[in-house]
Amino acid sequence: MTKSADQEHPSPSSSLPAYVFEGPAQIAIQTRTDDQPRYVDTRLPVWTWYDGGVALKIDWVSLDLTPELNEIAKGFMAYALEKYAPQTAFMFVRSLVYLSNTALARYFPWDSKNLLTELSGFKKSRQHLIGFRRFYRWAVDRGIKGFDSNIYLKIKNVKSDRVDPYARIFLSQSSLELDEEIRLLKRIGRELSSDSWEEVQFNIVLHLAFELAPRSIQFHSLDIADFEFIESTDHEKYYTLWLPMAKKVSQRRPERRPRKITTRLGEKISRHVAEIQRRFGSDCEPVSSAADRAPADALVPMIQGLLLINSLGSAMAPLAISPMMTAYGEVGLFWAFAVINLAMVGFFLWRRGKRPAPEHPAPFAPTATFSPTGAELRVTEDLMHAAQEHPTLEAMDSTPGQPAVRADAQ
Template identity: 70%
Template structure:
């Protein structure tokens, strides 16, 4: 329906009825586990929902909002509880609580001055600003009076004052030092009598955090059925944990992804499950439970792991699971793991955080130092891998140009071969060139493309080797790693050659 000019200037109360919440008596929420309430009773003055074993609430009587905004808030919260994760619904509840302390709480319509003043307060807290933006969009989409597209666009353009959530990773690292890691491993690997079952369970959780970097909510959500093992014909056992993903948008229940476990950790979990089922019966579903057989809450997990870290002589302000998660991400980045693989292993929805690890890790500075040739050891490695002199593509006859295929991808324009034109090299083109004195790299050659293709192919070797359980004796993988190192050295030589040429021109 289109409003007339008279209606545009008429008071909202005389033109349109005020909004009234007429939603369902019970709203189904997205639960992580089967042993927590799945519905929120909207008839009660206080709405309560659960996540991670913790109760979350919004008390409508305590909000200092006018009656219409209360009804709009109920409609929005019912929508949020059904569509988003429970923790996200808490963020929206915080937005409503914050809104009740601003000048917008008196009711609709909001004039421009009111909105500008309130937004100055809202943007100080990023989560609250996001919540308000989502609330406004929800009300506007439903045609509720007082919410219009022009104002929404103004709200959308407002940026929060808070630093980007990933900036702390870019600016600093919160992993473990080498001596701290040694102490932690000693704590994990110590012998624990199974009679001391609670301590044994804590040791398993600490071990899991070190190996896989799960969040505390993921540890809370694990069920016994998420653990499985396969025994091969020669009696070798392979252990897998189907880890629930904590941040997957748009799913009613968390997706579970398989994660391989070390044999020692797999054996400990197997023994732990046997103890739990003897103590609390085979009907016990959670993997980690308290002394009464109930699923450990997030707060209990954090408190226990914090104590474990102190016992290992590590006292840091971070939450334990996030500390070890950052440590794992940093370690993967230090070893040259691609950002997309780090994101997959840590269960991120994007590579933003993973790229932050790669950029911010302190060891990258040491890697760059080696690449610049400042390390004598690295200089010796580079000299042993040196190719022929660097040349310009324009100075090379086409017959001497090197071409080849890596990872099913054709690659050319990387350099020239000094062998006679009609001589056939007995080695594999491209793969062998970067460790051959007869290879003359082009200063502007596509060496980065070669490196990326080699990394992809090396990862394929890793995947295949994991399937047969033989990552140690894998000569093709070792060859790829050596070639990747040689390509990296060539890239640095070409960069230095180009810079020197530019300085000479000046």
């Protein structure tokens, strides 16, 4: 008899068999951005999930637990990945890693005396104690052999060591030495060639981290639309970065707060955005998020088209690649990829010639988006002429032969 990771059972019994993890092959996790994997493969020896572009993982081979305890830990992690946020689940990983370094990892089931003795080590870290307490509570709730509710009550009453409230302040724990800060500022301030746009991007990330110190999930969620600048009448430019709030990134439209950045950093970002849009197009964005900004009437056809292309590729790829691998061996796989990529490049070039970009009513240069205030300050004579040549919405909606009625008419 085996038990799944998410089944509830009554109080433990000595007649229960050893626990065997029989959870799903893939676990749906709570991701905060749409471009990261939403599932964890439990068939692999290393479970990996992502948060803000950072890979979080647990290696069951190197964990060095007893076989039965290893199975129980897998069931608990499957439960934690489904129920909690990615970083919270990784907190439980750190608790299991600490458990593997104690004497409790060498044998199972545990006797109450040795277990309570080892808790003195868990008390030193609040996260380790909370993680182990939640792990034990999960096992008790499912009636797993070797876990007792009376011992859990003793574990629940154990308190972590008191920590000075000021000890968690980042600047009081670590800071840059004077020579380290000088080297960092020199690296941020050095001139880079515009051709090496990847190095420029890394320099911008380093400069941005020095000025605003955003979290990794905030870095990962930044978009071109979050950067804006305003040019005043005396040609002074003021740069702003709308930084998404780290704890609200999972929302459809997460709340953002404006953060002022220096002119030097703003000019770097502005030039980099222009270079990226010059290379990849002014409306470039990941295919995975292309449907987010699509109009309502084009959303369903766009998703249907993406699914159709994915289905055709899955069905045709084995049929196309197998003959080449049969004829040329392993090298045939790479030749097949080369032919497919050349065909795609040729199709894109042909499509670009058949469907050129539409002409704009006024001269256009790829720049970052402006706020309403910035747009008002940037109105030029060319835009005024373009507005006069194109009818307004009120004029288009008015009845023929009758003047358009403005909403602010008295």
